Amino acid sequence: MLSYLVQRLASTLLVMTLVGIFVFLLLHLSAGDPAAIIAGDYATPQQIATIRQRLGLDDPLLVQFGRWALRVVQGDLGVSIFTSTPVSALILQRLEPTLSVAVLTMIFAVSIAVTLGVLAAWKAGRPVDRLLMGFSVLGFSMPTFVVGYCLIYVFAIELRWLPVQGYRPIMDGIGPWFLHLVLPTITLGLAYVALIARMTRASVQEVLEEDYIRTANAKGVPARTMLMKHALKNAGVPIITVIGIGVALLIGGVVITETVFNIPGIGRLVVDAISKRDYPIIQGVILVFSGVYVLINLAVDLSYSLIDPRIRH
C-alpha cells in the first residue's frame, strides 16, 4: 500500500511537470503580448520593448522557462504581470469562494443523486423511474449558464428570496455565506445530480439482480436495509468513480458559475488572466489544478479498497 502511494505521488509530480512544460510552451508560443496590453495604445514600440525587458519577456524561451521552473520548485509560483501580486497569494485569496462552491455542489449533488438513483433502481421501469431519469436527462442537457440565469430570474429577481450575485466570506456569518451559495450550488450541481443519479441507478439495478439480494428478499429483509446496506454498498465502486470524475470536471463548471453569479473565485481569476496573457497566473493556476486533479484521482483509487476489501493496492 505504502509503495503504491509513493509511486502514485511520484507520478503526480511527473504529470505536473509535463503539464507545466505544455502550458508554458502553449502560452508563450501563442500570439498576444502582455507588454503591449500593459503599455496601452499610447505606447511607442520603444516603451513596449522596455516593458518586455523589465518583465523578462524578451529572454530566450528556455531561459524564461528555466527561471519559472526554478521558482516553482522552490514553491514560488511567480508574480502577476499586471498587478505585481504573488500568484500564490492571488490563488489563496480566491480559494475560499471556489472551494465553497465546489464542496457545497458536491454535497448537494451526491446527496440528491444517490437518493434519486437508488429510488429509480428500486422502482425500475415504473413511472417514478421514468420521471427521475427524464429529469436527469434534462439536468444534464441544460447548459450551466441557462440554468443559472433562469434561477436568478425566478428566485432573485421575481421572488427576491435569494441574493442575485456576489459572495460573502464565511467569516461574515454562515447565513449570508450560505444564501449567496444556494443558487450557484444548484446551478452547478444539477448536471452532476443527473450524471451521478444515472450511474447510481445502473449500478444499483445491476446489484439488485444478484442472487444474494434475491435471498435477502426471500428472508424478508426490509427494503430500506436491503437497498442501503446490501445494494448501494456493493454498487459503490462505479459511483465513487463517477463522483471523482465529477469533482475533477467541477473545475470547468466553476468558471462559468463564478462568472454568472459574480463570485470572485479561481475560475474568474484564470479567465481574466487568459484574456490579458498574464502568464504567471495562468501557469500557476493550471499547475495547481493539475495537482488537485491527480490527487483526486488518487483519493478515488484509494477509496476503492475501503468500499470493496477485495481490491488491494
Next chain:
Amino acid sequence: MRRPLALAILLAACASPAAAQSITVAVAADIRSNNPGVNRDDSTDDFALQLVEGLVGYNEGGNATPLLAQKVDLSADGKTYTFTLREGVKFHNGATLTSADVLWSWNRYMDPKTQWRCTSEFDGRSGLKVESVSAPDARTFVMTIDKPNALFLDTMARTDCAMTAILHKDSVKADGSWDKPIGTGPYKFGEWKRGEYFTMTAFDGYQSPGQGKIDGYVGSKRPLLKEVKFLVVKDAATVKAGLISGALQMSETLPSDVEELKKVPSLKVMVAPNAVRHIFLIQTKDTVMGNKNLRQAIAAALDYPELVAAASNNLGTPNNSPIYSTSGYFGEVEKQGHKYDPARAKQLLQEAGYKGEKITILANKRPTVPSFPAAVVWQQMLQAVGINAEIEVLDWATQLDRFNKGNYQMQSFSFSARFDPAIAFEQFSGPKDKQPRKVWDNPDAQALIDKSMLISDKAERQKIFDELHRRVIDEVPLIFLYNGLDAVAMSKAISGFQPWQSKLRMWEVTLAQ
C-alpha cells in the same frame, strides 16, 4: 410563510449592500493598482481621477484648463509656464497644498524608478522636454520647456498620465515604496479587495474648483455620496440582473441592453457619445490593399447610416472624421465623409484591377466594442459590390498583437479616446517601418501633424486638421465609422450623474432616500 423561507428572506435583507447615500456601481474590470498613472489602464485611471487632481484637467470640451492651479501664465517666448495654485486646497490627510508638494510630485514622476506612464512624454524622448522646474513661493510653480509646444498642458491633463496628479509625500512609505494615494480629489481611497471591489469615501474637506455645473474634470465637483463601492462584475447579463434586482445602483451597459433596461420601471438609462472611434483599418503595405482605388472602392461600398445603426443598436451616428463629433474642432469639413455609391465602388474595383482576391477582416467578439457586428455588416456590403471578404475572429490579445505588428489586411477595430485632434491624427499616423502599428504612412501628412503640435492659434490649427481630414478621406488608409457611446443604466433614485468620456464621475451625484 414557512420558517426556513422567512429566515432566508431575513438573512437576504441583512446581506443587502445598499445603505443611505452609499451606492454600488458595477464595473467590468478591477483596477490594476491604486498608484495613479503608474500601473494603469482605463478603469484604473477612472478610479484614480476621483481621488487625485492635477494642476490642469480636461473640461467637458476636452480642453486642458486650470484645476489645482488658479491660473496658468505663458511667457512671451512660449516656453515658460507659471502655475498659480488655488488657495486653501487640502489633501486627504488635512495638509494644505503648496508648491513644494507640486515639486515633490514632479520629481517623483520624473524618477525612472517610479515608472510613471508619462515620464517619456516630458523628458525629450517623445519630442517635448521639461528643462527646469521651480517653486519660487508657496503658491507658484514654474515649468520651462525646451521649445514652444501647443500640447504641453494637454499632455499634463491626459487621463493615462493620471492628470499629472499632485500627491502628498505621505503617499509613499519611508522607504520610498508606494503606499496609497493621498490626493486632493473629492473622494478618498477606501478599501480594495482585489478582483472583487474597491471603494472610496467622500472627502469632507474638499474644495470644489467651480460652482454650479459639472464640467469635465473641472467645474463643480462636490462629493455628495458618503461612499461609492465599485463592484467588479464581468458578465453583462449578471450586471443586468443586479440592476433589475436593485443590488446595483449603476453600471455602464451594452448598447444592445439599452432598450430592455429602459423598460424597467426602477431604472433609467443615459446615452452620450464619447471620443472613442470605431474604425475599419486597412493595411496599405499589403500587396492587395496597397491599391488606392481598391481602398476607395471599399469606402464607397459602405452604407454608413445602415452600418452604424446595425453595429450600435440604432444609437450611433456616422462620423468619418478622426475628430470626435462633440469636439470644438469638429466643423463643416469634418462632417463631409465618404459617400455611399455602389456603382462607383464597382467602377473603382475595375480600375483597381481587382480580380476577386480574398481579403481577410480581423475581428474580435468582446462585448464592449462593435468589432464583430460591424465586421459582419462590412463583409456583407463588400460582397454586395463583388469584393471577396471573409472574417477571421480572434481573441483580443491576438488581434492587438497583429495590430501592433501590422500583420493584417483589414481589421474591425476601435481607437481609444483622444481629445486634441493633433493627437487623434498622430495616433494612427507615422512611418510603418519604425512603428508597424501605424496605419497612415504619409510624410506630408506627418509634417502637418507635427506643425499642429507647435502652434496654438485655433484657426490655424483648424485649417491643418481640415486638410488632414480631406487627405484621410481621399487616401482611405482607414475608415472612421462612428464615435463610441457611453450607455449608463442607473436607479431612478440617482440624480446628478452625467455620462462623459466613459468616466463614471461620482461628484455631484446624489441618491434619494
